[in-house]
Amino acid sequence: MTDISQLSEAEIIRSARRSEKRFALLGLSVLSLTMLVLLTLIIDFMVDGLGRIDYDFLTSFPSRRPNDAGILSAWVGSALVMIVTAALAVPLGVAAGLYLEEYAPKNLITNLIEINVTNLAGVPSIIYGLLALGLFIQMFGLGQTIFVAGLTLALLILPIIIVATREAVRSIPQEVREAAFALGADKWQTVGGYILPAARPGILTGAIVGMSRAIGETAPIITIGALTFIAFLPPSPVGPEFPFINFDWLGSPFTVMPIQMFNWVSRPQAGFHVNAAATGLILLAMTLLMNAGAIWLRYKLRRAMR
């Protein structure tokens, strides 16, 4: 170690700059390594699967012949499960986050709940699958349906949304609340009229991060017993008769894209491996699309706030 008192000021600055540069270089190399891995993955998927993606692939049911097989039931299943997950997890998560941040008294119990919620975000997804299997399917007898899958994934991402909501709410300056109270608003008016709109971009980010995780989950869905071969679609949510929408699809058996991929990867025919790569590519595209949508929405909301 060099004794710092013996160095001139210029040398100290130079040494600080050097270590700064070293750190920046380290960060850059870690970042480029991660990007390289991601890029390799995407390129590998593209080389294998891009040629396979066409209209027929998206509109055909699975088949024993790799060239006739498609992912219609898988992507429809994934989309419907995501709708249920969002409808359940977002309102619940936002409400819980708001309560913890704005209403809950600061005491031991609240602290305990907060710590547990944060910990729950790190619990392996298979645990949620086992919970769902024991509780929803075996105890309540709900069956292996889209609703149960959505419910399971909602549980999985609930902690993520709660934590994101709390962070977003906490970042709003205290002055906003005080100003609202000063104008005579009550607590609910303050939360509904000022806090929530201001926290919306942060909440939205959390929700999308959660959803992106949920769409790629395989373990909990396999645990609750999603099917692999399914050559029909759930009943349409929009019907020709009054009241024009129905919820029969929630009770329908289903499959999702990660499971279809999992099955195809393990088959002997090389054609199925190509199908799996193509499915992976579409899954990746769906995730990116969701993320892009979130960024766009957040941008719009931020603009609207000003």
Added chain:
Amino acid sequence: MKTITMAGTLALLAVSGAFHAASAQAVVQADGSSTVFPVTEAMAEEFQKANPNIKVTVGLSGTGGGFKKFCRGETDISNASRPITAAEQKACKEAGVEYIELPVALDALTVIVHPSNDWASEMTVAELKTIWQPEAQGKITNWKQVRSSFPDKPLVLYGAGVDSGTYDYFTAAIVGKEHSSRGDFTASEDDNVLVQGVAGDPNALGFFGLAYFEENADKLKAVKIKLNDAAPAIEPSVENARTGKYQPLSRPIFIYVSKKAAEAKPEVAKFVEFYQDPKHAVELIKEVGYVPLPEAALKAFQERFAKREIGTGFTGSKVGVSVEDLLKEKLVY
């Protein structure tokens, strides 16, 4: 706030919707082994083309997982790559689930080596036992130890994952005791991993189902199997397995049908009859890489289903018996 109220209402509606589930439609539910999956998938695909108003779903829970659901009465048909175990029989019995055991096809387990391997074109069961028995662990590590005429080269082993029916049957047939083998080999539930492993190592030896060998015949070489020193070396093939010549590594694969479902749901009976119909069963089973049952056996099992005869003819994996022999077994429930 409106959004939250709306979402809440939607969630509530969702719950009520889930309860009047899809019971109105005719659905045949099958689940179980990944080995049997391609066969049932092919049947389901063709069956639905012929009967557009009946829906068939096939799951992939593994033989054990499939039986768990089956014995709880959650599925109509359970795919199995091995016969039902005593514990599973008990579970089914306690839940009052009566099952009809139907072998549907044969799978020829194939012992494979690297294509450049010019010494091991045929091996006896005893030699394979020398390699795979538990006592071989850490000791039999060189080809020369298996047969003195083999070259002095390291022996690298690949095999099916220990939770699979394939592993159970292979150990029963080769080692003589089910679920017992050396532990120092590369085990994978994914047969494609084994294909890659053996295709990339000139000193490797592995085993898996015939379908995986046939799809990768350009990268691998199959070992002919001799039942004993005096017996002829038999090549693993659809024909040899079907005629019962390929022993002891051809094994039956099964579907178990719930008797209650077959009687209460006409669509289940219709699907099983379609499954067993020799008119398309033979072609479809060959197409997905498995071995169709001999005609006589097919007919006998059709009869078994028609009479709704319940019970199993097995106590553990049975080795080296032909399908005709299986038919003579007394069924126990």
